[in-house]
Amino acid sequence: MQFSKQLIYWYLQNKRNLPWRETKNPYHIWVSEIILQQTRVNQGLDYYKKFISHFPTYHELAAADENTVLKLWQGLGYYSRARNLHFSAKYIVNKLNGKFPNNYKDLLKLKGVGDYTASAIASICFNEPTAVVDGNVYRVLARYFGIKTPINSTNGIKEFKHLAQELIDYQQPATFNQAIMEFGAIQCKPKNPDCNICPLNNSCIALQKKEIDILPVKDKKLTIKKRYFNYLIIIDPQNKTKIQQRSKKGIWQNLYEFPLIETSKEINLKELLATKDFHQFIKGNSYTITLFNKAQTVHKLTHQQLFTKFWIISTDQAVTNGISWEEFEKYPVPILLHNFVEKFK
Numbered sequence: 085m086q087f088s089k090q091l092i093y094w095y096l097q098n099k100r101n102l103p104w105r106e107t108k109n110p111y112h113i114w115v116s117e118i119i120l121q122q123t124r125v126n127q128g129l130d131y132y133k134k135f136i137s138h139f140p141t142y143h144e145l146a147a148a149d150e151n152t153v154l155k156l157w158q159g160l161g162y163y164s165r166a167r168n169l170h171f172s173a174k175y176i177v178n179k180l181n182g183k184f185p186n187n188y189k190d191l192l193k194l195k196g197v198g199d200y201t202a203s204a205i206a207s208i209c210f211n212e213p214t215a216v217v218d219g220n221v222y223r224v225l226a227r228y229f230g231i232k233t234p235i236n237s238t239n240g241i242k243e244f245k246h247l248a249q250e251l252i253d254y255q256q257p258a259t260f261n262q263a264i265m266e267f268g269a270i271q272c273k274p275k276n277p278d279c280n281i282c283p284l285n286n287s288c289i290a291l292q293k294k295e296i297d298i299l300p301v302k303d304k305k306l307t308i309k310k311r312y313f314n315y316l317i318i319i320d321p322q323n324k325t326k327i328q329q330r331s332k333k334g335i336w337q338n339l340y341e342f343p344l345i346e347t348s349k350e351i352n353l354k355e356l357l358a359t360k361d362f363h364q365f366i367k368g369n370s371y372t373i374t375l376f377n378k379a380q381t382v383h384k385l386t387h388q389q390l391f392t393k394f395w396i397i398s399t400d401q402a403v404t405n406g407i408s409w410e411e412f413e414k415y416p417v418p419i420l421l422h423n424f425v426e427k428f429k
Contacts, residue, residue, distance in 0.1 A: 095263030110209040145173040154416035168196025213257040215248035220268025226300035230289030324406030370400040
């Protein structure tokens with residue numbers, strides 16, 4: 085089809101020089117695709133290089149402890165991606181006798197690998213003609229073909245996957261898949277695409293109907309949940325502090341943090357001292373407490389906003405299982421806390 089040929093021609097002239105395009109190593113492609121699921125290329129590039137340098141193969145990744153993996157991931161967010169990579173590396177080594185899955189169906193069995201990632205690895209590494217559909221692909225197809233089915237609906241997911249599969253070049257599936265993703269990333273951009281230089285502008289329905297700004301269509305966004313965090317930065321006479329691991333499912337699972345009191349709204353010092361949790365962390369009255377940040381620090385996640393206060397508590401008593409600030413640097417922590425410590429120190 086002319087559409088596919090034009091995309092491939094455009095790609096060969098305009099593609100960016102990226103390290104994961106210089107290999108067909110399925111492990112390297114897997115790592116790059118997982119990083120890029122929720123991360124832009126310019127941010128993910130350094131993380132990819134660092135990750136591959138530290139874990140050159142999935143055997144090294146499988147042998148690592150989780151804290152090391154999470155520490156390398158620190159700042160990328162969506163930490164379940166790192167945990168799933170680690171889990172699946174161990175699965176490949178221990179359950180698959182070290183043999184990396186070499187087809188779409190078996191790739192789907194890896195934890196954290198869905199249709200998109202399995203399609204990308206299968207096509208790029210094993211030349212399997214299975215189409216990728218990510219945010220960039222949704223945008224290109226919706227605009228070019230004038231499709232108004234919401235991309236986050238059940239019908240939309242099926243419709244776009246079916247269309248992408250019809251369009252894929254069976255002779256060069258890897259090139260086609262990378263071409264349509266790259267086209268969406270740097271030519272058919274979400275906002276203000278330069279349609280004047282687009283090679284598809286003569287046949288793009290969205291451009292003809294002046295619907296570039298409204299396509300693709302998404303169903304109504306989820307409500308953003310607001311959460312109020314109060315971190316207790318406990319400092320004893322030896323300048324040691326206390327941290328704990330988040331074990332519950334949800335944000336930042338298995339990362340470390342300072343003792344936390346979560347409330348339903350912003351609270352002041354008097355209200356903090358009145359909480360039952362405060363007195364579980366702080367015993368007696370031999371302490372002083374000050375608020376580090378006068379205005380709440382706002383940390384935005386996909387479906388949550390965290391409004392955070394950092395309370396500095398100097399105590400005369402030694403902190404049980406306390407750690408030094410040098411030791412703190414070794415623990416994987418949310419970027420919110422990493423940034424606080426950089427300012428605090």
